[in-house]
Amino acid sequence: MARRTAPRDIASYGDLFDPKEAAEPILGRAVRDSLTEWLTEIWAADDLVKVGLQPRRRAMFDGVPGVGKTTLAHHLAARLGLPMLAVRPDKLISKWVGQSSEQIGALFDAAAAADPPILLFLDEFDAYARHRRRSEQGADDERNMIVDTFLQRVEQHSGFLIAATNFADHVDQAMWRRFDIHITLELPGLAERRRIIQRYLMPYGLPADALESLAIALETASPALIRSFCEGLKRQIILGPLLKLDMSRGAVIDRVVSTVHPHKDVGKPRLWSHGSQDQSVRAMPWPLPAAEEVKAEPPVCRPDVAVVSLNDRRNKP
Amino acid sequence: MPEAKTQRGTNTIVADELRGYIHRIERIEEMRSQSADDIRAVYAEAKAHGYTPKYIRKVIKARKQTPSDRDDERAMMDLYETAAGLRDELPLFRAVGAMSVDLTARESVVEALKQLVPLAGEIVVRVGGVAVRLWRDEAGNPQAEDVVDRPASAPSAAGNTGSATPKPKVDVPDCDDAGAEELGREAFRNDQPIISNPFPWDDPRRALWDVGWRKESGGDGMGPDD
Numbered sequence: 001m002a003r004r005t006a007p008r009d010i011a012s013y014g015d016l017f018d019p020k021e022a023a024e025p026i027l028g029r030a031v032r033d034s035l036t037e038w039l040t041e042i043w044a045a046d047d048l049v050k051v052g053l054q055p056r057r058r059a060m061f062d063g064v065p066g067v068g069k070t071t072l073a074h075h076l077a078a079r080l081g082l083p084m085l086a087v088r089p090d091k092l093i094s095k096w097v098g099q100s101s102e103q104i105g106a107l108f109d110a111a112a113a114a115d116p117p118i119l120l121f122l123d124e125f126d127a128y129a130r131h132r133r134r135s136e137q138g139a140d141d142e143r144n145m146i147v148d149t150f151l152q153r154v155e156q157h158s159g160f161l162i163a164a165t166n167f168a169d170h171v172d173q174a175m176w177r178r179f180d181i182h183i184t185l186e187l188p189g190l191a192e193r194r195r196i197i198q199r200y201l202m203p204y205g206l207p208a209d210a211l212e213s214l215a216i217a218l219e220t221a222s223p224a225l226i227r228s229f230c231e232g233l234k235r236q237i238i239l240g241p242l243l244k245l246d247m248s249r250g251a252v253i254d255r256v257v258s259t260v261h262p263h264k265d266v267g268k269p270r271l272w273s274h275g276s277q278d279q280s281v282r283a284m285p286w287p288l289p290a291a292e293e294v295k296a297e298p299p300v301c302r303p304d305v306a307v308v309s310l311n312d313r314r315n316k317p
Numbered sequence: 318m319p320e321a322k323t324q325r326g327t328n329t330i331v332a333d334e335l336r337g338y339i340h341r342i343e344r345i346e347e348m349r350s351q352s353a354d355d356i357r358a359v360y361a362e363a364k365a366h367g368y369t370p371k372y373i374r375k376v377i378k379a380r381k382q383t384p385s386d387r388d389d390e391r392a393m394m395d396l397y398e399t400a401a402g403l404r405d406e407l408p409l410f411r412a413v414g415a416m417s418v419d420l421t422a423r424e425s426v427v428e429a430l431k432q433l434v435p436l437a438g439e440i441v442v443r444v445g446g447v448a449v450r451l452w453r454d455e456a457g458n459p460q461a462e463d464v465v466d467r468p469a470s471a472p473s474a475a476g477n478t479g480s481a482t483p484k485p486k487v488d489v490p491d492c493d494d495a496g497a498e499e500l501g502r503e504a505f506r507n508d509q510p511i512i513s514n515p516f517p518w519d520d521p522r523r524a525l526w527d528v529g530w531r532k533e534s535g536g537d538g539m540g541p542d543d
Contacts (some may be wrong), residue, residue: 025539035537043527082518098387
């Protein structure tokens with residue numbers, strides 16, 4: 001008789017996120033609107049059932065790394081009041097033939113039985129759901145089987161499910177079709193970058209002009225990169241004096257910029273080209289004032305900058 | 318410049334290439350007729366041992382099909398033969414007849430068990446693979462219904478998930494729908510985040526609280542409008 005894997009604790013498939021710990025996502029208008037629509041739809045389930053519809057339950061987020069797919073899924077779970085399980089591939093995919101599929105089945109069973117329900121978040125979804133292909137080796141069979149198992153279980157799953165991927169075009173077509181909502185997260189626009197800087201620079205702040213200037217200099221940066229930059233700045237402010245480093249404005253910015261880099265395939269923001277010579281650095285008050293001291297209201301009449309799409313540049317080796 | 322008059326004959330490169338193809342095809346044709354002879358020899362050998370080649374051919378043909386193709390073919394043959402008057406019973410009737418053997422047996426067992434139902438209490442018994450619950454209604458007549466037996470809590474998850482995802486102990490405010498919306502507005506005014514919604518996920522007031530918060534803020538709960 002085949003040996004079955006013992007039932008596992010749902011938390012053993014990944015990391016559980018509590019609804020109370022969610023952060024506010026910083027997103028463009030279009031994405032925010034579609035999320036509000038989805039929430040409204042979920043809460044109007046009873047009315048939809050009357051006309052023979054079910055609220056959509058499965059969404060696929062795609063976008064370059066660091067645009068906030070996990071943050072967004074966590075925020076949605078928190079709005080719904082549900083814990084989120086971020087499934088980890090290493091907890092699911094096994095080296096033994098057939099065991100991966102078995103564990104996938106067990107995960108979905110455990111998720112279906114969970115009380116309160118759990119929002120399943122499958123990050124790096126392309127790892128599980130690549131195009132199936134004609135099998136030439138045993139490994140291909142196994143991989144096709146993983147995708148087939150997912151296809152069935154995703155279809156049958158009655159709970160909320162969000163998948164995220166950096167490579168939307170690697171996802172199997174049949175799998176793509178099983179998701180009712182597809183949201184592409186673009187890199188943040190000017191207004192979003194302003195707010196991301198404000199958030200991660202806390203407890204420091206920048207006056208409106210300097211903030212605007214820095215947001216422009218960070219065009220094409222992902223939220224994750226902006227966060228690294230802001231945190232690097234704060235780290236330097238604390239550690240620099242302890243290490244007796246040069247604490248002049250230009251020296252600090254150069255040190256931060258040289259330790260945090262955008263990936264070569266995504267855009268390089270102007271700040272990384274100019275370093276401390278950038279005009280946004282010259283506009284920056286130094287030492288950084290506390291957030292309460294500055295009135296960081298966004299300028300009213302500045303023309304907005306369009307969101308830069310990297311669609312054509314993505315996935316290049 | 319006058320056109321060069323090159324004669325294409327048996328000695329050209331093109332002719333060589335063509336002859337190569339023709340020879341290859343001829344060789345394969347020869348092998349094929351040889352294989353056909355071999356197959357005939359095997360049939361002859363089988364026949365000599367008392368097997369009928371006709372049926373061997375049918376089995377070989379059937380083995381080339383998928384099981385669903387075979388079932389399809391059988392069903393269609395049934396249908397056509399019945400229509401052509403070769404069968405004396407319709408396929409559907411034959412199928413129902415085969416099924417009723419089990420069904421009637423099961424029903425008669427259930428009928429017999431009805432006699433044993435106590436006045437107060439019930440019997441759950443497994444008959445024909447499905448559990449049946451037997452009880453007496455208010456008039457005292459025995460009743461029977463199938464029960465889908467499902468453990469009260471799924472064994473795979475009950476013990477484990479209980480510890481993994483402890484139910485958040487939140488004090489749910491006691492209020493009506495309008496009250497929930499007002500609480501949401503109040504939460505925004507008190508600078509509480511939108512995710513501090515006190516109603517559990519399956520409470521319809523959760524949505525109303527969210528709506529109240531959003532109405533008061535004028536936004537969608539995902540930060541200020543730009």
